[in-house]
Structures are given as C-alpha cells and as structure tokens.
Amino acid sequence: MGRLFGTDGVRGLANGDLLTPSLALRVGEAAARVLLRDVQDRRPVAVIGRDGRASGEMLEGAVVAGLTSAGADVIRVGMLPTPALAFLTAHFRADLGVMLSASHNPMPDNGIKIFAAGGHKLPDDTEAEIEALILDDDAPWQRPTGADVGRVTDHAEGAAAYADHLLTAVPADLSGLKVVVDCAHGASSLIAPEAYRRAGADVVVMGAEPNGTNINDGVGSTHLDSLRAAVVEHGADLGIAHDGDADRCLAVDAAGKDIDGDQILAICAIGLKEAGELTDDTVVATVMSNLGFHNAMAEHGISVATTAVGDRYVLERLRADRLALGGEQSGHVVFLKDATTGDGLLTALHLMARMAQTGRTLAELGSVVTRLPQVMINVPVADRERAASARPVAEAVRRAEVELAGAGRILLRPSGTEQLVRGMVEAPSEDQAERGARKVADSVAATR
Known part of the structure; x- marks a missing residue:
C-alpha cells in the first residue's frame, strides 16, 4: 500500500481497494491516538460530518467506531460543508474533527479529512505519524473498555x-442583488441558500436536491454550463458555484462569463487592502495562479507570496506570516480572521459584499485580472508519482519551455487526490499554450 494521505486527506473509490470501512476504522482510531494523547483528566471529544454521498453513511459508522474505540466521545453533525465542520470543531472546543468528503470528485469516490483542535488541517509530520500507525500491523492497540468507551x-x-x-463575519446588506447558487447536490444544499437570503440577496437555487448518488453530477464548480445558462435566464447579477463539500467557490457574471479563483482572490484582496485589513499588503497564492493575477496585484501595490498547490499550504503560509488572505485558482479562498480552511460560502458572501459596497458589476470587478491563455491537462495514469517524474516527461517539458522562450511557463505535478498527472501551460497565445499542453500530455500518456 502506498502513501494514504494526499493533499487533502485520504481519498479514493469508496469500498474499493483502498477506502474500505476497515481502513476508515483504523484511520479514526489512529487519528484519535495521535491527536488525543495529551488529553488528560477529561473525556476527549471528536466532531464528525459528511457530504451527501451514499458511501458517507457507511464510512461514518466505521470512523465513529474507530474514534469511540480509542475512548473519544463523538458528536455527529450530519451533512454539512467542510468549512462548517472545521468551524464546529473549534466551536465545540473539540480535540479533533473528521469530514467525510471527496470534494469535487465523482460520487463513487469519498475521502477522510482530519482536523486538529481549533479546526486546523494537519501538518505533514502529523499525517505521517497517523499513517505510520495505520499501516503498522504490530502496533499495540490498547483499547478502553466499559464506561471508558466513547459515546x-x-x-x-x-x-x-x-x-x-458567516453572517457575523460578513455583515454586508446584499439587498438588490440577485444570485443563482449551484450547490452541486452537495453539503451546502440547505445552508448556502439560507445564508445568502439572510444576507438580503434574492436567491435562485439549483443543484440542491442531494439523493446520495447525484453529487457533482453535471452540476457544481466543475460543471458551470447550467449555471451560466440559469444566470442569463433569470436575469441574475451573478452565479455562485460550490463543489460537493463547499470549500470552494467559483462564479459567473451577469452575462454568464466565468469568474475564476484568481479573479475572486484579486477582488477580495483589493477590497481588504482598501479597508486596511490586508496584512502587509500581501496575499498568498499557489504556483498555479495565472501571471495575469500577479500583474494585477502588482498594479494595486499588493505583494504575492507563493506556495505549493493545496489550500493547506496556503493556510500554513498565512499562519506562519500572520497574513489575512490567500487562495487558489480552483476557488479555495481562506480568510484567516474568520476561517481555518477554504470556505466557499464565506468567499461568496465577501464577493457579493464587494459588489454591494462598490455598486460595480462582477464583470467590472473581475476585469482587474487580464489572464494569459492557460491550458490545463489531466492525464490518467497507473502510477502518478512515477509518471510525473519520468525522464521522457521531464525532457518534453524542457523542450516546451525552450519554445516558450521565457514568455510563459509549464507546471507539472502528480494529483494529490486522484491517479492523474496534472499540468498547466501558460503562454502568450492560446495556440502556443495548446501546443505545449499537447506535447506534455502525450509524453505523460506514453508512460502508461
């Protein structure tokens, strides 16, 4: 068995070769043993939530069994967004939190995300310690009995x-704004429409009928076509798209044009700077952010601190440098003052508040970023680490970079959640980006 933890917890085909109930039980028990070992003189507490996948019910039972067998009392909060689970971990002063979700992945997948006390994602060394315990068949599992078993x-x-x-964090009046929200038949299906209505917006809802099998199925942040059409049909000011666990937010403007995570992050960064709330006039972004984002930030006197891909790395940089805002092109945005992880609902409220406060359309606000053409590639492979590091792939990337002559860039990495190699090619023209992406994708596919 290879490494269990990817960029966002343990993820895979639910009830498949990896993510089985027996593994989920061991994850729960190992997480409890590592994160609760310093808890003394009281009963430790864990909070567990899930998105709308049918397999979440099965895995929840297994994780709860693991947690309680280690002596932790468990609070089940049901179907809620991942950022809500992180918030409630802190709200209940729990010792750890567990979220069952595969985010934007298709329904057959699921995942286990673990949060430490305070609702913070785990650092790599803590994940490695938990993983080692899971994989150690000879580990001494001394379990409590009787009244010491968790409840x-x-x-x-x-x-x-x-x-x-959410509404305390973003107290803006959204009266007069009409928004279409696509909940991806996921964890935000009840709470997102309610929150936006309570903030004053006129809300049209789609993708909010989870049945266990339809999460992310043609809807949500990875399928924007229906949202684009609905915004135009309803004459809305904007559309908001969440993924299955609502830790991300993408948008479309009144004409149905996409507003991506870079643009959303730029809009929010400028707003925080104008309010005097952008610490050190610095925003955190990952290596995947478009060069147009960097140019826009420079024009507004905002520095960009760059991290590896993953909102956990954005968060680590925010906490280390005590900064206020960071995010990813995919729509994960972290407002450190009010959240401990990417929060799609909080992001949407900030975005709509900026529209309400400035009186500007989303298209006008988003135009601050002039994007360079960028082509993304996702190549299915049998072994993502081996394929990404193969010598022929490295040589194909080098040749493509020579052709760009410094006017663009290529980033290639193994996915942290799926057996894919992900790449990004940025170039002065769409044709150049497409050519570079095809060459790199072909080299990766040849390793299969």
Whole structure:
C-alpha cells in the first residue's frame, strides 16, 4: 500500500481497494491516538460530518467506531460543508474533527479529512505519524473498555451556528442583488441558500436536491454550463458555484462569463487592502495562479507570496506570516480572521459584499485580472508519482519551455487526490499554450 494521505486527506473509490470501512476504522482510531494523547483528566471529544454521498453513511459508522474505540466521545453533525465542520470543531472546543468528503470528485469516490483542535488541517509530520500507525500491523492497540468507551451524540443545530458565524463575519446588506447558487447536490444544499437570503440577496437555487448518488453530477464548480445558462435566464447579477463539500467557490457574471479563483482572490484582496485589513499588503497564492493575477496585484501595490498547490499550504503560509488572505485558482479562498480552511460560502458572501459596497458589476470587478491563455491537462495514469517524474516527461517539458522562450511557463505535478498527472501551460497565445499542453500530455500518456 502506498502513501494514504494526499493533499487533502485520504481519498479514493469508496469500498474499493483502498477506502474500505476497515481502513476508515483504523484511520479514526489512529487519528484519535495521535491527536488525543495529551488529553488528560477529561473525556476527549471528536466532531464528525459528511457530504451527501451514499458511501458517507457507511464510512461514518466505521470512523465513529474507530474514534469511540480509542475512548473519544463523538458528536455527529450530519451533512454539512467542510468549512462548517472545521468551524464546529473549534466551536465545540473539540480535540479533533473528521469530514467525510471527496470534494469535487465523482460520487463513487469519498475521502477522510482530519482536523486538529481549533479546526486546523494537519501538518505533514502529523499525517505521517497517523499513517505510520495505520499501516503498522504490530502496533499495540490498547483499547478502553466499559464506561471508558466513547459515546455518540447527534447535534442538529450545527448548521445554524455556522450560518450565524458567516453572517457575523460578513455583515454586508446584499439587498438588490440577485444570485443563482449551484450547490452541486452537495453539503451546502440547505445552508448556502439560507445564508445568502439572510444576507438580503434574492436567491435562485439549483443543484440542491442531494439523493446520495447525484453529487457533482453535471452540476457544481466543475460543471458551470447550467449555471451560466440559469444566470442569463433569470436575469441574475451573478452565479455562485460550490463543489460537493463547499470549500470552494467559483462564479459567473451577469452575462454568464466565468469568474475564476484568481479573479475572486484579486477582488477580495483589493477590497481588504482598501479597508486596511490586508496584512502587509500581501496575499498568498499557489504556483498555479495565472501571471495575469500577479500583474494585477502588482498594479494595486499588493505583494504575492507563493506556495505549493493545496489550500493547506496556503493556510500554513498565512499562519506562519500572520497574513489575512490567500487562495487558489480552483476557488479555495481562506480568510484567516474568520476561517481555518477554504470556505466557499464565506468567499461568496465577501464577493457579493464587494459588489454591494462598490455598486460595480462582477464583470467590472473581475476585469482587474487580464489572464494569459492557460491550458490545463489531466492525464490518467497507473502510477502518478512515477509518471510525473519520468525522464521522457521531464525532457518534453524542457523542450516546451525552450519554445516558450521565457514568455510563459509549464507546471507539472502528480494529483494529490486522484491517479492523474496534472499540468498547466501558460503562454502568450492560446495556440502556443495548446501546443505545449499537447506535447506534455502525450509524453505523460506514453508512460502508461
């Protein structure tokens, strides 16, 4: 068995070769043993939530069994967004939190995301310690018995506490704004429309009928066509698209034109700077952000700190440098003052608040970023690490970079969540970017 933890927890085909109930039980127990070992003189507490996948019910039972067998009391909060689970971990002063979700992945997949006390994602060394314990068949598992076994309670009021938190964090009046929200038949299906209505917006809802099998199925942040059409049809000011667990947010303007994570991050960074709330006039972004984003930030006197791909790395940089805002092109945005992870609902509220405060359309606000043509490639492979590091692939990337002559860039990396090699080619023209992407993709495909 290879490394279990990717860029965002343990993820794979639910009930397949990796992500089985037996593994989920060991993940729960190992996480409890590592994260709860310093808890003394009281019963430790864990919070667990899930998105709308049918397999979440199965995996929840297994993780709960692992947690309680290690002596942790468990609070089940049901179907809630990942950022809500992180918030509630802090809200309940719990010792750890577990979210069952595969985010934007198709329904058959699922995942286990673990949060430490305070709702923070785990650092790499802690994940490695948990993973080593999971994989050690000879580890001494001394389990409590009798009254020391953990107990389970259900808490149905978590959504209301999270919504109150969102509206306190972004107190803007959104009256007069009409928004179409696509909930991806996921974890935000109830809470996102409610939060936006409570903020004053006129809300049209789509993709909000989760049935266990339809999450991300032609809807949400990875399928924007229906949202584009709905915004135009309803004469809305904008559309908001969440993914299955609502830790990301993408948007479309009134004409149905996409507003990506770079543009959203730029809009929010400029807004925070004008309010005097952008610490050190610096925003954090990943290596995938478009060069147009960097140019826009420079024009507004904002520095960009760059990290590896993954909102956990954005968060680590924010915390290390005590900065206020960071995010990814994919729509994960972290407002450190009010969240411990990427929060799609919080991001949407900030975006709409900026529209309300300035009186400008989303198209006008988004035009601050002039994007260079960028082509993304996702190549399915049998072994993502081996394919990404293969010598013929490195040589193909080098040749493509020579052709760009410094006017663009190429980034290639193994996916942290799927058996894919992901790449990005940026160039002065669409044709150049397409040619470079084809060459690199062909070299990766040849390794299969």
